[in-house]
Amino acid sequence: MRMNILIAAAAAALLSAAPAVAQDIAITGGKVLTGTSVIENGTVVIRGGRVVSVGAGTAPAGMRTIDATGKVVTPGIVAVDSGIGASEVGSVSGSNDLRNNANTLTAAFDVSYGIDPWSFTIPTARLGGVTRAVVTPQHGGSGGGHSHDDSGIDDMTAGAGHGGFQSPGLFAGQAAVINLKDGSNILVKSKVAMTAPFGEAGARIAGGARGAQFVLFKETLNEVRLYARNKSAYERSSLRDLSLSRADLEALIPVVEGRMPLIVTADRASDIQQVLRLAREEGLKIILDGAAEGWLVANEIAAANVPVLVHPTTNLPGNFEMRGARMQNAAALHAAGVVIALKGNEGSTHRARDIRYNAGNAVSHGLPFDAAIAAITVNPARIFGFEGQFGELKSGAAGDVVVWSGDPLEPLSQPQAVVIDGVEQPMEARNLMLRDRYLPNAAGSRPHAYSY
Incomplete structure (x- = not known):
């Protein structure tokens, strides 16, 4: 049983280490700060890991869409x-x-x-x-x-x-x-x-x-x-x-x-x-x-x-x-x-x-x-x-995009989505994982680390 658990853990580790495939993504409806200009209600289209268009058009049909309405979109x-x-x-x-x-x-x-x-x-x-x-x-x-x-x-x-x-x-x-x-x-x-x-x-x-x-x-x-x-x-x-x-x-x-x-x-x-x-x-x-x-x-x-x-x-x-x-x-x-x-x-x-x-x-x-x-x-x-x-949202540049809840220079604004080379990134880090690990669950029981 323990060997099966170890094998499963190893397989999960290998899968997580595999490179993510760039996605075709359209980010729509946000205020786009390209790095050199501003586009209201803009659309950023990413294919094959690179920006292919930035403008006021609509998202191509069938493409994965991130709704940025009411938000701010910037280069990473x-x-x-x-x-x-x-x-x-x-x-x-x-x-x-x-x-x-x-x-x-x-x-x-x-x-x-x-x-x-x-x-x-x-x-x-x-x-x-x-x-x-x-x-x-x-x-x-x-x-x-x-x-x-x-x-x-x-x-x-x-x-x-x-x-x-x-x-x-x-x-x-x-x-x-x-x-x-x-x-x-x-x-x-x-x-x-x-x-x-x-x-x-x-x-x-x-x-x-x-x-x-x-x-x-x-x-x-x-x-x-x-x-x-x-x-x-x-x-x-x-x-x-x-x-x-x-x-x-x-x-x-x-x-x-x-x-x-x-x-x-x-x-x-x-x-x-x-x-x-x-x-x-x-x-x-x-x-x-x-x-x-x-x-x-x-x-x-x-x-x-x-x-x-x-x-x-x-x-x-x-x-x-x-x-x-x-x-x-x-x-x-x-x-x-x-x-x-x-x-x-x-x-x-x-x-x-x-x-x-x-x-x-x-x-x-x-x-x-x-x-x-x-x-x-x-x-x-x-x-x-x-x-x-x-560093810029323009055709041919890397698909590095951040969708912010508000003004990116305002401390209370936070990234809602981060895309690098056309791949959506996990919105987690060790500090957040540690926080969640040691929070009591809904039933009030102790965290897993203290259950033994």
Whole structure:
């Protein structure tokens, strides 16, 4: 009898692990916020996992229909600078695959290998309307998927080449994009961006001064260029000693060639100016992360065509980098013409749902509502090179749709349905399952766990 139970359980587990098949779905009657426009009483049609039409027409005959009358329909939220799926408990090192402290590997660290499709953080984020995430390696002193904890930062090293070990580590590794659908195949693309801390964190790992970091950073880029031009000499050990490992050198070639964006953490206005200067001098494609004082140099950021990942509720001078932090930062950056993406709290990992709350706060401090919607949907996709592929309700884009009970930036509104790649997702998570497990039943008897 017990063997039969075990076999049945195993079969159920295998069935639940099987990938769900994309459905043909029409979402009708709702107020559709496409990410770039608004359609009243709109219809979103999804076939084969992708949006095929968005407009005011009716649903095709015979198609599975979700009635969104009186509700709001949006693209799925895209979490940037996130740790979803790569960190279970931040304080438990064995469950945190966002930070790497190896001596011989920094820039080459690929966070995608540590992503767990069965992570408890994924369904929880999904219940908050999040359907995609940019998972970003940690480094001390940064925000988002990074960690504000600077412990161990002095031990970070840049790796070892022919010349032995070099301290510090100027790079934290490479980010990845995932979707949050139920199933095991969630990696969308690895190596979408490199990460590096600047400002106080960068100065600290370079020996204590900002100037030291910039000089060391430029010298590192020169080494990468030298290696790229002389790989055969490197293989024969006839190239001068280099401070980075071969893996790190290889990983940085797309960065120095301007093909891979570099996520740069900087908050102080003067640090932002110096980073923009560095990007001009070195031909780098950068994304600013943080930019708490970005409003002070918003026109310069816009002129450089550099996007910003901004936490819109940062408003306290917690250190000398954030003396000018203010709640109007997101609004000021947008008004200057900067493409912004809004971040959640605690690394957009366990509280990824806060992304929409933060967007609402940004609206209350001057950011237009439509710009806030774009900043959590289409803009993140645009910033990381996925424009038209997700984050927007348009023909050809992924069928990532959320039906909300009301205004998605209003905390009391909740997702009524979540569709990812054309598949309706289960509206449950471990926290809800635990709640239900320990609730008394209608007869008042104790939960199953206490029935033995």
